[in-house]
Amino acid sequence: MPGIHEVQGEIERGPSLRKLGFDSKNLDFWDSGFVSFLIRVIRICGERDIEVTGEGLPEGAQRLIGLALAVPERREPGKDEKITPSLVLVTGGRVMKIWASLMETLTFVGETATAFLRLFGGKARFKGSDFLLVVQESGAGALPIVSLISLLVGLILAFVGSIQLRMFGAQIYIADLVAIAMARAMGAIMTGIIMAGRTGAAFAARIGTMQVNEEIDALKTAGIPPMEFLVLPRILALALMMPLLTLYADLMGILGGMIVGVGGFGIGLVEYFNETRKALTLANIWIGLFSSLIFGVLIAVAGCLRGMRCGRSASAVGDTTTSAVVTSIVSIIIATALITIGCDVLGI
Amino acid sequence: MKEPEAHIVVEDLTMAFGTNIVQQNLTFTINRGDIFIIMGGSGCGKSTLMRHLVGLHRPCKGRVLYDGISFWDGDEEERQRVLRHVGVMYQSGALWSSMTLAENIGLLLEEYMGVDTEKAREVASLKLALVGLAGFEDYYPSEISGGMKKRASIARAMALDPDILFLDEPSGGLDPISGRMLDDLILELRATLGTTIVVITHELASIFAIGTNSVFLDTDTKTMTASGDPKVLRATCENDTIQNFLTRGEGRVKQRAERNGVAACLDQRAKVGG
Numbered sequence: 001m002p003g004i005h006e007v008q009g010e011i012e013r014g015p016s017l018r019k020l021g022f023d024s025k026n027l028d029f030w031d032s033g034f035v036s037f038l039i040r041v042i043r044i045c046g047e048r049d050i051e052v053t054g055e056g057l058p059e060g061a062q063r064l065i066g067l068a069l070a071v072p073e074r075r076e077p078g079k080d081e082k083i084t085p086s087l088v089l090v091t092g093g094r095v096m097k098i099w100a101s102l103m104e105t106l107t108f109v110g111e112t113a114t115a116f117l118r119l120f121g122g123k124a125r126f127k128g129s130d131f132l133l134v135v136q137e138s139g140a141g142a143l144p145i146v147s148l149i150s151l152l153v154g155l156i157l158a159f160v161g162s163i164q165l166r167m168f169g170a171q172i173y174i175a176d177l178v179a180i181a182m183a184r185a186m187g188a189i190m191t192g193i194i195m196a197g198r199t200g201a202a203f204a205a206r207i208g209t210m211q212v213n214e215e216i217d218a219l220k221t222a223g224i225p226p227m228e229f230l231v232l233p234r235i236l237a238l239a240l241m242m243p244l245l246t247l248y249a250d251l252m253g254i255l256g257g258m259i260v261g262v263g264g265f266g267i268g269l270v271e272y273f274n275e276t277r278k279a280l281t282l283a284n285i286w287i288g289l290f291s292s293l294i295f296g297v298l299i300a301v302a303g304c305l306r307g308m309r310c311g312r313s314a315s316a317v318g319d320t321t322t323s324a325v326v327t328s329i330v331s332i333i334i335a336t337a338l339i340t341i342g343c344d345v346l347g348i
Numbered sequence: 349m350k351e352p353e354a355h356i357v358v359e360d361l362t363m364a365f366g367t368n369i370v371q372q373n374l375t376f377t378i379n380r381g382d383i384f385i386i387m388g389g390s391g392c393g394k395s396t397l398m399r400h401l402v403g404l405h406r407p408c409k410g411r412v413l414y415d416g417i418s419f420w421d422g423d424e425e426e427r428q429r430v431l432r433h434v435g436v437m438y439q440s441g442a443l444w445s446s447m448t449l450a451e452n453i454g455l456l457l458e459e460y461m462g463v464d465t466e467k468a469r470e471v472a473s474l475k476l477a478l479v480g481l482a483g484f485e486d487y488y489p490s491e492i493s494g495g496m497k498k499r500a501s502i503a504r505a506m507a508l509d510p511d512i513l514f515l516d517e518p519s520g521g522l523d524p525i526s527g528r529m530l531d532d533l534i535l536e537l538r539a540t541l542g543t544t545i546v547v548i549t550h551e552l553a554s555i556f557a558i559g560t561n562s563v564f565l566d567t568d569t570k571t572m573t574a575s576g577d578p579k580v581l582r583a584t585c586e587n588d589t590i591q592n593f594l595t596r597g598e599g600r601v602k603q604r605a606e607r608n609g610v611a612a613c614l615d616q617r618a619k620v621g622g
Contacts, residue, residue, distance in 0.1 A: 125459070130446075214442035218504075221402045221436045222456055223428050 004040050011044060020045055022056035035064050042069070108305045112235065115227045125224075131233040138199040139241035143248070145194055150182070150249035153190050154256025157181050162265060171265040175275035178257030183284040185291070187250040188242075189336055192295035195242065196328035200303035203234055204324030207307025208317040216308070226308065235300040242296030243289045250288060283348055291339050295332050302327040352379035354416075355512065355544045356401065361410035363396055369570055370396050374410070376563045376575050378546060383538055383558045385578060386548045387593070388565035394548045395439060397565065398514055401546070402436050403427050414512075432460065435505035439516040439548075441497035443489035449476060449500050450485035456507040475503040479533065495522045499530070506537070512544045513537065519551050531557050552596065556582070564590050 002010075011017055020041070024030075038061065045052045054062045085093070161177040207230055210216050219226045254276060261267045267275075306324040310316050356378040363370040370393040378384045386394050399405045401412055403419065412419040414430045443452050453475050454468035463471070473485055479499040489497055498518060505513055515534070519527035531554050537543050549555060555562070555578045563575040566589055574581055574590050582594040 127455075210445070213445065214438040214440050215444050217399070217404050218436065218438060218442040218444070220404060221431055221434065222459075223431050224455070224459060 004037060007041055008044055011048065011050070017048070017050050019051045019053065021053045024057050024061075027058065030058060030061055035061055035068070038065055039068055104309060105305060108308065109301070111227050112231060112301060112304075115225070115232050118228065119232060126229050126233045130229075131237055134234055134237035135241060137202070138195065138238055139244065142194065142198055142241075142245060145198070146191055146245050146249050147252050149190050149194055150187065150252035151256040151259075153186055154178055154182060154253035154258075155260055156256075157186065157253070158257040158260035159264075162260070166265070171261070172267055172271065172275055174257060174261045174265065174267070175272050176279035178261075179254055179276045179280045180284055182250045182253035182257075183280055183288045185288065185336060185340070187253055188246045188288045188292040188295060189332065191242065191246045191249045191292060192299065192332040193329055195238070195245070195296070196299050196302075196325055196332065199238060200299040200328040201321045201325050203300065203303030204307040204310075205317055205321045207304060208310035208320040211307065211310040212312050212314070212317060231300075231304040231308070234304055235297060238296040238300040239293055240296075242292040242299075246288055246292035247285075250285070287339070287343060287348065291336060294335050294339070298331045298335060299328045302331060352382075354378070355380040355382070355414070356546075357411075357413040357416075358401070359411045359413065361397075361400065361407050361412065363393060363400055363405070364408045371565055371570055371572070372409075373571050374563070374565075376572065378544060379561065380544055381538060381542050382544055382561045383534060384544070384546045385555050385559040385562035386546065386565065387550055387555060387562055387578075389550075389567050389593070392565045392567040394565060395516055398436075398516055398546070398548055402434060402514055403431060432508070433511040434514065435508065435510035435512070436514045437498070437501045437505040437516060437518060439520070441489065441494075441501040443497060443501055443504065445489050448486050448488055449481070449492075449503075452489070452500070453504050453507045456504070460508055472503075472507070475506055476500065478506070479503045480529065495526055498522065499526075502530075502533075509541060510543065512546065514546045514548075516548045518547065519549065519554050524553075527551065527554060528557075530554075534558050550593075552594065555594075564593070 011020075022038075038057070042052050042065065054065060057065075157178045158174050161174050162171060165171055165173050165177070207216070210230070216226050216230075219229060258269075258272050258276075261272050262269050303324045306320045306327065310320040354377045358374055358376050358378075361374040362372040363374075364372075374397070386397055388394055396405065400407050406420055411421070417426070417430065419427060419430060443449070444455070447455065450469050450472040453472035454465065457463050457468040457471055458465065461468075469485065473482065476482055476484060479502050481496060481499055481503065484492065484496070484500070489500070492500065498521070502515065502518060505515070518534075519530050522530065534545055534547070535558055538545055547554075547558070559578040561576065562578045562581065563572050564581070565571075566573040568589075573587055574585055578594065581590060585591060585594075
C-alpha cells in the first residue's frame with residue numbers, strides 16, 4: 001500500500017484528475033488503518049473536487065467510510081488556532097494568576113476566621129467523632145514515622161557536631177547542641193514536614209475527592225457549611241497534635257544524640273543527661289512548641305484550602321495534593337525563618 | 349382543578365462560565381405540585397441549570413424566585429432558609445463517603461430537627477425503606493452499587509420532607525424495572541406530600557410517564573426552545589430538534605417516509621409497468 005504522501009503527490013502531479021476509483025480484488029485482509037487511509041484520500045480528493053467512487057472497495061470498508069463521513073467534522077473556532085503570546089501577555093497572565101491565588105488564599109483565611117468566631121460563639125457545628133478521627137489519624141498514626149525520623153535527625157546532628165567539637169576535646173557539648181537544636185527548631189520542622197507529607201496531603205486529597213464527587217455541594221445545599229464541618233475539625237486537630245508530636249520528636253532526637261554521644265564518644269550516660277538538662281531551657285522548648293502550633297495551622301489550612309479549591313477531575317486531585325504539600329513545606333520554612341528572626345530581635 | 353400556583357419562577361436567566369455562555373434567556377415557571385422535567389441533549393447545561401437553582405452558582409444575569417422571593421438578591425441567611433425546604437439528589441449520588449447510609453440521612457435530621465441519634469436512625473430507616481433499601485443502614489456508600497447509591501441519595505434528599513425535590517438523572521444507569529419503581533416513587537411523593545419535583549433526565553419513558561411540565565434546553569442555540577407538558581410537546585411541537593429528541597429521532601423520519609411514500613409507490617409501479 002502506498003503512503004498517504006505518495007498518493008497526495010500523485011494526485012497533485014497528475015494532470016487534472018476527474019475521478020478516482022479503487023481496485024481491491026487482490027485484497028484479502030484489511031483493518032482500521034486501511035479505512036483511515038481511505039478517508040484521508042477521500043478528504044484530499046474532496047478539497048480538489050475530484051469525484052471518488054468506492055465501488056471497488058470491500059463492502060465492509062465502504063460502510064465504515066459511510067458511517068465516518070456521515071457527521072461532518074467539528075471545527076471549533078479558536079481550538080486549533082495557536083496564538084504565540086507576547087512577553088507582555090505572558091507576564092500579565094502570570095501576575096493575574098498570582099493575584100487570583102492570593103485573593104483565593106485571603107478569602108479562605110477570612111472564611112476560616114469567621115468559622116472560628118462562630119465556633120467560639122458556640123454556633124459552629126461539626127461532629128465530635130470527626131474531630132477525634134482526625135486526631136487519631138494525624139496524631140497516634142504518625143508516631144512510628146515521627147519516632148524514626150527524629151531519632152535519625154538526633155543521630156545526624158550529633159555526628160555532624162562531633163566532627164568540630166572533637167577537635168577541641170569538647171565532645172560533651174554534643175549534648176547541648178542536640179538538645180537545643182531539636183527543641184528549638186529541628187523537632188518542630190521535621191515533624192512539620194512529616195505532617196505536611198502525611199496529613200496535609202491526606203486532607204487535600206480527601207476534601208478534593210469530596211469536591212469531585214459533589215459531596216461538598218451536597219453539604220452546601222443541605223445547609224451544612226463545609227468550612228465548619230470539614231475544615232474546622234481538621235485545623236483544630238492538627239493544631240492540637242502538632243505540639244504533642246513535636247514534644248515527642250524532641251525527646252526522640254535527644255535520645256538519638258545520646259546514643260551517639262554515649263556509644264560513640266564515651267560520654268557517660270548520667271553526664272550526658274545532666275549536660276542536656278543544663279542546656280535545655282524552658283524558653284527553647286516553648287519556642288519549639290509555639291512554632292509547631294503555627295506549623296500545624298499552616299499545614300491544615302494549606303491542605304484544606306487546596307482541597308476546597310479542587311477542580312472536578314482525577315488529575316485535579318493529584319495537582320491539589322501536590323500543591324498542598326509544596327505550599328505546606330514552603331510556608332513551614334518561611335515561618336521558621338520569621339520566628340527565628342523574631343526571637344533574635346526579641347533576644348530570646 | 350385549582351389554579352396552579354407558581355413555586356419557582358426563573359426570569360431571563362443567563363448562565364456562563366467566564367465568557368463561555370452555557371444557556372441564556374431562560375424564562376419558565378415551575379408550579380406547586382408539578383413534576384417538572386428539565387430535558388435536553390448531553391452537555392446542554394441541564395445540571396448547570398440545577399446548580400443555579402439550588403444556589404451553587406450565581407447566575408450572571410436574571411433572577412430565580414422561590415415563592416416570589418428572589419433567591420440571589422437576599423443574603424446568605426435568606427438563602428439558607430429557602431434551601432431548608434429543598435432536597436437535592438446529585439447525578440453521582442454525592443453521598444458523604446465517610447458515613448454510613450443511616451448516618452448520611454441522620455446527619456440532616458440531627459442538624460435541623462434536633463432529634464437524637466436513635467430517632468434519627470429510625471427515620472433514616474424509614475426513608476431507606478421507601479426507596480427499597482431497607483436493611484442497608486450500616487453500609488458505606490463505597491459498599492453498594494451505583495443504582496443503590498442513586499436511590500440512597502434520593503432517600504437523603506427526602507430526609508427533611510422538602511417542599512421541592514431536585515433529582516439529577518435519577519434513573520440514569522438503572523435497570524428498566526428499578527427505573528419504573530423510581531417513577532412510581534416520584535408520583536407517590538407528589539400525591540402524598542404535594543412535593544414539587546424537578547427532574548433532570550433524558551429517559552423518554554420516564555419523561556412521558558411522570559412529567560407534567562417541562563423545559564427543553566437546546567445545545568446549538570444555547571437557550572430554551574420549548575416548555576410545557578412533554579406529551580403535548582410531542583404531539584404539537586414543530587421544532588425538529590425537539591421532535592427528534594422526544595421520539596428518539598424516529599418521528600420525523602417516519603413522517604418523511606409517509607410523505608415520500610406516495611411518490612415512492614408511483615415510482616415503483618412505473619418501474620414494474622415499464
